[in-house]
Amino acid sequence: MSLVALAVLVLAASPPAAEAHDGEHDLDPLVFDVIQVSGLVDRILADFIERSIDSAEADGSGGVILRVNSSGDVIGDERLREVAEAIHDADVPVYAWVGPSGAKAEGGVAQLVAATDEMAVAVGARFGKTGELVFPDLLPERYLDVAPGLVDRTVDEEGVIELGLATRDSPTLGFFALDLPGFESEIDTSGDEPVRVPVSPVRFTKLSLVNGWMHNFASPAMAYLMFLIGAALLIFEFYTAGVGIAGVVGAVCFIIGSYGLDVLPTRAWALALLVVAMLGYAVDVQVGVPRLWSAIATACLVIGSLFLYDGMAISWITLVAGILGISLGMISGMPSMIRTRFGTPTIGREWMVGKMAEAAHDIRKEGVVMVDGAPWRARVNRTTPIAAGDPVRIV
Template identity: 45%
Template sequence: MRHGRSQPLPWSSLHPPCPPPRPLALRSTIAGEIRSPEAPLRRLAIALLTMLAGLTLFSSSIQAQDDSDTPETTAIEVGRVDVLQVSGFFDPILVNEIESAIERADADGSQALILQVNSRGTLVDDSVIEDLLDQVATAPIPIGIWVGPNGARFYGTAAQLLAVADVTGMAPGARVGYLGVPLTPDEATIDFGIAEDRLRNGSVGLTDARALDIFKQRIDDDGIPTVSNMLQAMDGYEENGIVLDTTELVVLDNGATRFDTISVVRFSKLSLVDQLFHTVASPPVAYLLLLIGLALLIFEFFTAGVGLAGGIGAACTVLAFTGLAVLPTRPWAAALLMIAMLAFAIDVQVGIPRFWTGAGIVLTVIGSWFLFEPIPGASMRPGWIALFAGIGGITLTFIVGMPSMVRTRFATPTIGREWMIGEEGTVIEDVDPEGVIEVGTARWRARINRATPVSAGGSVRVVAIDGVTLDVEPLEGAARDYREMRNKSDDASTQVDAPGDGAEADQPDSGSETTPEPNAAAEAVSDPESSDLR
């Protein structure tokens, strides 16, 4: 308990307020009694002094009582146990966090530290793991390792920590193994006994691990499914004369017993920034960040100015290479992905997906498949979902999205594109029903507006514009159909006006304006040769 502390006297008690500048004979009458105006202030000061004196005496009595009781009683503190969640590959960030957790637990006075591990491999050198083994073996507090929860894995050379930890256990469904060659730390010896050969290039589950005596569970059960069970396993462990007190046995009314946790459990994990860099060192995340970053940089290259896409693309690329530097990356595969982006950019510049787009897709598939080298216990190849998302997204982006964006970007939206209606163009790729034409010096994706395909080298006329696609019609076919329709209409009108004059019906006056009768118009439309007009 904190000691009482005297407070300074109020200013009003040391320096009574001066009376106001009024005549000395002035008095105020209250309830028939004559009093001076400074009397209330004087009474307030006396009351404050009395309260301060009382508080001082009360604090002194409490302090004296605490001092007299201190030699007779000792406070019993419930020990705290720290639990660090270790998830993902053992990279430099995770190793540093484990070392910091050991120092932090010792400085905070924790009873023990439990590492909750779920890791499929090790990405650091053996020398780093040897230093970590020495720190765990010589830790000033007991260190427990729990491979959990259900389905967790502990693979790689980092799994040799099981040989130097004080208490170890695993959950049902978990597996450990692929330890590799035993390391040689300075302060510990790695010895798994008869299980060493099996764990070097393989893994075992709970049943085999108990049979091979791999774990130091200290409790007789079918695994350690939860952290509470791990605390029970550590209860009663003694080190340097200190016995861990983490659980207590409770007898229920029906005679049954159970173990209740009496320790304060403090969970911890990586900080936000460390978690970010630890996450980008995962194969699927680094792979997708690389593709997204490079694609956004190309997108920004074909747009005006430096915008949001370029900033996001640069950030994604930096994070991707940060992860690739930690992961077992094949440099030639990463180079293939960058060459693929250059191939895509060539056809984006042209505006039409061609040979280089196909080459870019092939290079993307090869680079994605062989980007990472396998490690013991893990192939490191991104999952099927990540591969389909990466390859499929890049393919759609550079076949559909980027060409449309470039045409829209370099078009003339200020004056519109209506001037192209009626213009003639040359077919570059067969329009059947879609293809590519050239109008002026620009190439456009075209779509025929009738069931008459036009081969490469033919001529077409633009009749409509649909976004960045031109609706076209063949020059010769459109002119012939129009003349035939006009002639049939004139013939029909002439026959109605002069049915007996055969000469005039055969040679209608081209300069006269006639309106065909409804039956004549219907006959003209029903003609097979003119029925394809819109």
């Protein structure tokens, strides 16, 4: 079929074009399912892929299209193989499109893409850095032939075609879907130039709201920052002697961060350093001035942050925000807030002038005296020390 022009296609869940041509088709066109695979493939996303394939099989879908933008997985080789088997053994065709521009498919996710019936890469997207093959028996020969060259490098849309992994350019998801087996289209001649438009409806599926949140919480940056913020707020709430907004928010953030760190490949010793860092800061927050523990805590925070994850790195922006934000907040900001919260007002002390007080302990230059049963900090205006229990006059 030759076309004068090919426009960018917009795929709708129930396009009017399908209804306008019911008389021209003996059967309704098959529905194609598009599944969003974004972020690290964790337990939630792995289950979602399998459920979506099962649902497509039950509905008699024309095929499942994985729309991929992922740098890897955090589910382990055994679970990754189970997902690959669900793709390989599916009763409906499973395809993969890595896009849009700027997207990537790396690590175990790249191997899942290679296990599909047909794959394509958008302009500006990357595919590769697969690492050691986890399920070579489920991968097609065309991929096994070039797999050694993709272990530690990525290729663009042209590279995928040159390697024989894709057969055509697919700058958008619409162009990719248009030429899939069973996907129906027609020529629209209502405009100045004929345009090829889709007839087969496309059904987009994504994670539910709660699962989407949990999936996002398991991202490396989110888990790291939530853990630190939660711990800092809990320490602040502890020293303010109450259960308020900071405590509730801190507990929620800490739980979210702990969940994310449990899902991700976290180094236990690095996480322990972050805990030591927060405890060290807490010691000097109580003192009110940065001392040895603040230095130890900062060193632990830096080392723990740099080596927190095994096999993946946190962006430098996240590291700067986490390290500087927590260190400055714990060394300077939090002691100031606590002093303001519990500090005695400096206004209205004239009423004490001339009153008699009692030294709470031996005082040489500065100390605490008891005024009407309440402790007050005081400064001695003579060179001789004052013994505990001695009466003094406030001037």
